[in-house]
Amino acid sequence: MPHVRLLAKLEAVGIKGKLLEWIKEWLTGRKQRVVINGMESDWEEVLSGIPQGSILGPLLFIIFINDLELGIKNSILKFADDTKLFGGAGTSEKIEQLRLDLLELYVWSEKWQMKFNIEKCKVMHIGVNNREADYEIAGHKLEKVSEEKDLGVIVSKNFKVSGQCIKAASKGNQILGLINRTITCKNKKVILSLYKSLVRPHMEYCIQAWRPHLVKDIAVLEKVQRRATRMIKECKGKSYEERLKLVGLTTLENRRLRADLIEVFKILKGYEGLDVGSFFKRQESVTRGHSLKLYKMRVNKDVFKFSFGHRVIDEWNKLPEEVINAEGINSFKTKVDKFLRNKWGSL
Numbered sequence: 001m002p003h004v005r006l007l008a009k010l011e012a013v014g015i016k017g018k019l020l021e022w023i024k025e026w027l028t029g030r031k032q033r034v035v036i037n038g039m040e041s042d043w044e045e046v047l048s049g050i051p052q053g054s055i056l057g058p059l060l061f062i063i064f065i066n067d068l069e070l071g072i073k074n075s076i077l078k079f080a081d082d083t084k085l086f087g088g089a090g091t092s093e094k095i096e097q098l099r100l101d102l103l104e105l106y107v108w109s110e111k112w113q114m115k116f117n118i119e120k121c122k123v124m125h126i127g128v129n130n131r132e133a134d135y136e137i138a139g140h141k142l143e144k145v146s147e148e149k150d151l152g153v154i155v156s157k158n159f160k161v162s163g164q165c166i167k168a169a170s171k172g173n174q175i176l177g178l179i180n181r182t183i184t185c186k187n188k189k190v191i192l193s194l195y196k197s198l199v200r201p202h203m204e205y206c207i208q209a210w211r212p213h214l215v216k217d218i219a220v221l222e223k224v225q226r227r228a229t230r231m232i233k234e235c236k237g238k239s240y241e242e243r244l245k246l247v248g249l250t251t252l253e254n255r256r257l258r259a260d261l262i263e264v265f266k267i268l269k270g271y272e273g274l275d276v277g278s279f280f281k282r283q284e285s286v287t288r289g290h291s292l293k294l295y296k297m298r299v300n301k302d303v304f305k306f307s308f309g310h311r312v313i314d315e316w317n318k319l320p321e322e323v324i325n326a327e328g329i330n331s332f333k334t335k336v337d338k339f340l341r342n343k344w345g346s347l
Contacts, residue, residue, distance in 0.1 A: 001064050002048045002113045003027045009064055026056075048113070064114070071104045073097050079151060090129040099135060106137050122148055126157050153206050159303050161210040165217040171202045172224040180231060188234050192247055195228045203252055208263045211256045213306040221252050250344045258340055260312040265324070265332045268292060279309040290321040 007024055015023070030046040050057035061081075069076040074087030074097060085101055088094040109115045116137065123142045125132040135142045147156040147163055154164040175198050183190065203221050212218050229235050229243035244250060266272045267279055281295040296313040299305050316324075323339055326332035 001050065001061065004047075005112055006060060006064055009067075010060075013063060013066075023056075023060075064112070068105070068108060070108075072101045074101050082151070084150075089125070089131055089133060090127070091131075095131060095133045098133075102135055102137055118142075124148055124155075124157050126159075151206070153210055161212050162214070162217055162220075164210045165212050165220045168203050168205070169220045169224050172199045172221075173227065175199050175202070176224065176227055176231070186231055186233050188232050188247055191228065191232045192249075195225075199224065199228060200252075200255075204255065204259060207256050207259050208308045211260065211306075211308070211311070213302070213311070218253055225249070225252055250340075254340070254344055257312075257315055258336065260308065261316060261319070261336055262329070262333060263308070264312055264316050265326070265336075266329065271329060280313070289317055290319060290324050292324050293317045 003024075006027070007020065010020055010023065027050070030051075031043045032046055033043045034041040050060055058080075065078065068078065068083065072085070074085055077084040077086070083105075085098070085105065087098055087101070089098060105116070118137050118140045121137060121142050122145045123135050124145055124147075132144070145157075147154055149155075154161075154167055156163060176195075179191070179194050179198070183194065203224060212221065226240050229240065229247060229249070232243070232247060235243040235246060238246065263272075264280070267274050267276060281297075283293040283295045286293050294313045294316055296310065296317075299310060304310055319336070319339065323332065323335045326335050
């Protein structure tokens with residue numbers, strides 16, 4: 001972020017007076033040099049960027065890129081320094097608009113001296129009516145990809161999650177291998193603690209977005225937990241179901257259902273700050289069950305059928321009133337865990 005332009009933006013959003021002067025003093029007047037094998041470069045004044053690790057840095061960056069979408073006709077999603085532009089691509093007019101929006105983004109980057117790393121910019125064509133046109137930035141044709149990692153989750157053009165399942169299982173197995181090689185005491189308490197804190201989180205990260213429904217994908221993840229329970233000394237010679245009961249675990253598929261229910265509660269109660277209508281539709285009249293029952297549409301395509309906003313409805317509607325009326329997230333977790341424990345026997 002060029003300091004002069006950043007300060008101009010801060011003043012434009014109403015940051016003035018002593019506060020603006022304080023930020024200016026904090027940013028400017030810094031110098032740096034490079035030292036390689038004892039050889040030193042000359043000192044040069046730092047004209048852009050924020051000191052690494054500062055609390056103020058992320059906030060100033062958000063302010064700097066806040067107007068990035070001005071003039072853009074399609075939709076934009078921003079997270080930190082990651083930007084996604086998306087829109088329809090089924091007609092020549094829509095394709096041309098996407099190209100114009102890319103031009104707008106390029107013009108913004110030149111104006112504010114924060115250029116995109118064009119080599120890392122990719123295009124993913126989604127949908128049967130997509131004409132799969134070519135797009136470019138500054139004359140550079142963007143690479144077409146069939147899958148891409150987005151905030152730690154592998155997203156594919158056909159919305160299948162096999163790649164993410166393989167990645168999560170691979171990471172889990174890698175850590176289990178490290179535990180097996182380095183930990184000599186393999187009793188239930190030690191291995192279970194290491195598994196829950198170091199391995200299982202990789203299989204459950206952002207799981208609402210990529211929960212698998214194909215048997216082969218479910219098996220890939222479950223195999224990691226099978227291996228973890230086999231490592232426990234007290235579980236030698238027992239079946240997987242017996243091992244789960246002994247150590248007080250349930251299947252990862254059951255855990256994924258629990259995660260779905262918790263996320264529904266957060267969305268319906270406003271903890272996530274998301275538009276409820278983008279995910280769910282409330283039942284207009286409820287004669288049986290709790291007061292927050294959801295309406296389930298009839299769908300044909302698996303992409304919709306197994307999406308978060310559809311697959312979880314039946315299980316959510318089965319919850320008792322006392323569970324969905326929990327006063328907070330922790331209270332809901334406690335109550336839903338009790339409900340599921342009575343259903344499955346363990347978590």
